[in-house]
Amino acid sequence: MASTNDIRVVAAIDFGTTYSGFAYAHRKSPDEIFCQDFEGSFKTPTVLIYDESFKVTSWGFPALSDRTIRKSKSSSVELFKLHLGRNIEEKPFLPEGLDYKKAIIDYLHEICKLLKEKLNSYKFLEFFNQVIIILTVPAEFDNKALSIMRDCAFKAGLTNEKNSRNLKFITEPEAAAIHCMKFLSDNGITSGDSFMTVDCGGGTVDLTTRQLLFDNALGEVTERTGDFCGSSYVDQEFIKFLEKKVGKSAIDLLKKNYYRQLQCLIQEFCKNVKIPFTGCEKDFEFTEIDLGDYCPELKQYCKDDVFMEIEELELTFDDVRTMFDPIITKIVDLIKGQLHANNDKCSAIIMVGGFSESKYLQSRIKDEFLDFVQNISFPSNPITAVIKGAVQYGMKEHVITNRVLKWTYGTEIGRKWEADDPISRKLPNGMIKVFHPLAKKGSHLTSTDEVKTVFKPYSLFQTKVSFNMYHTSKLDAKYCDEDDVKLLDNDWEIEIPRLDDFDDQIISLALNFGNIEILATAENQKTGKEYKVKFNCG
Structure with missing residues (x-):
């Protein structure tokens, strides 16, 4: 580098x-x-x-x-x-x-x-x-x-x-929060206050609750969350609506053989139906979409009478609202989860991302949360919030002072088998392999914090020590083969010199959580040899 x-x-x-x-x-x-x-x-x-x-x-x-x-x-x-x-x-x-x-x-x-x-x-x-x-x-x-x-x-x-x-x-959401710092004073946010950024994109909706610190830095208050409930899932609800009209098999064949036509249909739906939709019935204009124009090949996969009946596809206000509601309900639940995790303390909610421009989404968020959060804002050009915030982060990485871990991280170690351990896990040498936690889910760690631990080899004659890093959403995992305990992609090892004294063979392992990727450093304390590798702590 x-x-x-x-x-x-x-x-x-x-x-x-x-x-x-x-x-x-x-x-x-x-x-x-x-x-x-x-x-x-x-x-x-x-x-x-x-x-x-x-x-x-x-x-x-x-x-x-x-x-x-x-x-x-x-x-x-x-x-x-x-x-x-x-x-x-x-x-x-x-x-x-x-x-x-x-x-x-x-x-x-x-x-x-x-x-x-x-x-x-x-x-x-x-x-x-x-x-x-x-x-x-x-x-x-x-x-x-x-x-x-x-x-x-x-x-x-x-x-x-x-x-x-x-x-x-x-x-x-972190990038969006960095960009939104410039809007905080307009929303009455001062040092010590917390605010939530909700990034509503095409595929995902991502949330983070941050505290504004005295030196224009941001501390993470709760574990950042997200789900797959962006604007493209409204499009998927439209496709489901269409499947009910012509049959799922017909749409599947259209996807397989003429996917471009389906794309054009979705683009038409977005332009003339989804984007203008406000959720207010008096604003809604009765809509027809000519399937014969946008998807002419769909006819061959439908019965003639079915296609003739829906060739001019009619969409009512209730039809469109039904496409939005399950997606918006997920977003509302995500915001409720963030508020609950912070004991309902939040001075402002800032909505960014392309989907946040939806008038119906805006009105639903205000209806749900204005009684709890006085400041709910939708900055201009919300589509650029993430990209600009990412550049700002690259200029000054220390603006993010701490993160809340979404996972528990650990490695596999050997220890002596004990009476309350499963007999089936006892190794011939009287040892047992267990999950050893290094950093637990929910921990607040700053960019300079290091989690350190030391290990010894299994025997005096061992010449290498390898570390497999695992992560899990559990706080109390015992073994590395449990459900939800996942092996990370990186595995590595360091050499151990042959020594006469077993007590001299000590390996230290340090994890630094300054960025999304963990920097892990293993050191042979006898020789000083180090090995470094990165893992994701998102």
Whole structure:
């Protein structure tokens, strides 16, 4: 990694489920943040068009703008970021033979090319040594998802090595909270007060409750939370509505063979139905969508009388509200959970992200929470809050002073078998392997805190010690093969010199939680040899 003095530019990429963008700033002018313009918008659709050999032919707005190619069978993909999510019942559609990781790599590669073109104006720049890349991730991403994102960023050309320390991560709600600091005084927030940032995106809704500290830093008050209930799930409710009309099998065949047509239909729904919807019936205009125009191939998968009956698809006010309500209910429940975790203490709620521009969502949030939180605000250009906050974080990482751990972290160690241990776990040498917690879920840790522990090898003749790091949502896990105890991707080992005295063989392990990725350092205290590796603590 280049030294801090070598870094000239901080660039941030907001790789979103439905829309993505990037921004950058020169370290000499940190307040002058340049957001990339995509055809008059600060974000472009997270969509790719592939040819028959899965080579990218178009991406972003151009991939959706040509309405004359609806009959094309070209492979068109979207929502592929959702394949990284945990606990998603139905993964988004992908063409047969296409891995979601390839789609992520290909999309990031297009962003990377455009970013490098923009930075060419800085003639002195040598990209990999002089640019810090900040990549935003949802609060719900686990270690596996983060490891995949780091690998994809490397293969897309954003870094010159997989474990480059010039690539850093920040969660989307943290980035939004940093950007929203400038609005706090307008909402009567002063040092010591807490506020909640709710980032409503296309795929996820992410929340964090932060306390404003006296030196314009932010401390995390509660564990950040999130769920898959962004605006694209309103679109999925629309598809479910359509399935009830023509049958699920008909829509599945349309997805498989003419997915571009389905995309065009959803775009029409978003433009003329979802975005204008206010939740007020007097504002609603009766809506018809011509399925014969947007999805002409759907007819072949339906009975003639069924298609004729719904070719002009009618949407009533109640139909549309029913598409919104289950998604908004999840968002309301997430906010209630954050308030409850902070004993209902919150001076302001700040709504950001593209979905927060929905008038119906805004009115529902105000109706639910104005009696409990006096300040509920919706800043202008909420779609840029995350990307600008990520750049600001890259300029001043210490603005985040502490984090609340979402997981318990530990490793596997051996100890003597005891009478209350299961006999089935007793090893021939009288030992037992157990989960040894190093940092527990819910702990408040600052950027300088280190969690330290020491180990000894199993025997005098052992020449290497390896550490497998695990994480779990449990506070009381006993064994590493329990449900919900997951092995992290990284495993490593350090050498031990052959010694005569067993007491000399002591290994220290230190974990630093200054960033989303934990820095773990193991040291052989006899030789001083160290080994470092990163893990995700999101």
